[in-house]
Amino acid sequence: MRIRKPSPLHGLILPVYAPSLIWSTGSGALAPVMVLAALSLGFSSSGASAIAGISGLVGVLTGPWVGRRITTWGDRAAFLVGTGLAVVSLVVTLIALAHPGALQGQIGYVLGIVALAVSANIWSLARQTYVAESVPAGWRARAMSNLGGMLRLGQLIGPALGSLAIAWWGLPGSFWLQIVTTLIALAFVLGFVLPDPTSASSAPSFSVPADQAEALTEVNPLRPTVREHADRRATALLSIGITILGLVRANRAVVIPLMGDAQGISAHMISATFGASAILDTAMFIPAGHISDRFGRLADLLPTMVIMGFGFILMVVWTSPIGFVVSACLIGFGNGFGSGIVMTMGADLSPDVNRSGFLGLWQSISLIGQTVGPFAVSALVAIFGVGSSAWMTGVLSLVGGVWFLLSVPRAYARLGVDDRGRPLGKAA
Secondary structure (H helix, E strand, O other): OOOOOOOHHHHHHHHHHHHHHHHHHHHHHHHHHHHHHHHHOOOOHHHHHHHOOHHHHHHHHHHHHHHHHHHHHHHHHHHHHHHHHHHHHHHHHHHHHHHOOOOHHHHHHHHHHHHHHHHHHHHHHHHHHHHHHOOOHHHHHHHHHHHHHHHHHHHHHHHHHHEEEEEEEEHHHHHHHHHHHHHHHHHHHHHHHHHHOOOOOOOOOOEHHHHHHHHHHOOOOOOOOOOOOHHHHHHHHHHHHHHHHHHHHHHHEEEEEEHHHHOOHHHHHHHHHHHHHHHHHHHHHHHHHHHHHHHOOOOHHHHHHHHHHHHHHHHOOOOHHHHHHHHHHHHHHHHOOOHHHHHHHHHHHHHOOOOHHHHHHHHHHHHHHHHHHHHHHHHHHHHOOOHHHHHHHHHHHHHHHHHHHHHHHHHHHHEEEEEOEEOOOOOO
């Protein structure tokens, strides 16, 4: 009788995946009210919109710094620092909301949102670093896809809970909800011990000081060499692709509502369609990880870019309520193939030494497209109209698919592995 080995992901459920879901639920509850809270403090519509974009900008600017700090602090200490900063920032925003119309309240609110974005960066990178170091390469895509799935689930659950909190306590209710979820997430991190990476049968690699790097050759014989530095050319090749992917993903949240409004779709129908698209997106995170680990990263990247690209183009061509719903759901389904793929590629590219520092830089690169995307759509709409933004996003997504098709094999070959993380020229 064949004994099935336990999944290396089981040990991550309580210390990593559960707190990730809880944290994401709190941030999902807060996201829809950030602009509304800014308006209540006396910000103009444009000013409130700018505040909503601060998180992405802060993520781009602080990623490398946060990565270096995590290397110094360690994962558990990073969770503590991130939680403390999050709670302080949320308390500051609550104090600011108690002073509507006052300059001090507006300044306090902006500072609180900036600090909250930094704390989110710390949590995100600490989780990614640990998963990258503790999971065998053959399970990496599934591990990262599950992590991405927890974030997606939180973004679905959060707004529903946030609406209940607002009904009871007004706009501050969402901020209080995130304080509670943040503390519960920390309790999971502190209450459940992370699996020891050194006990993994597959002997994965770790982020260690440079003077200990040689020891990794004995610990992890599956790697062709121990990499002390990231390959710059491979990173640059894949950075272009993930920037395009980030642009397309960010444009979903802007283009779909604009196209629905331009076609005369009612607001509640647009919202329901967006929710259905998000459900399809979330439902794909488990199969996406299996596909990537079994068939390679391209097996996720190509469906993501091609399906989303055709979805945006179809939305322009099929101008009816049914066409709008089908197109939006197609976009969500396509995006689901890419659950965790950016984090997976970051882990693939990261060196064995100072891994979290590289992942901080990688996260900043991945956020560039998400930060620029809405501004690009705004410019296209102002100059050419709403339809052009959907056309351009669809074409850009298809171009991104071609870029990944050409660049992924070349980038991974520079690392000495295929796009499943297996050494080239060796059996799986």
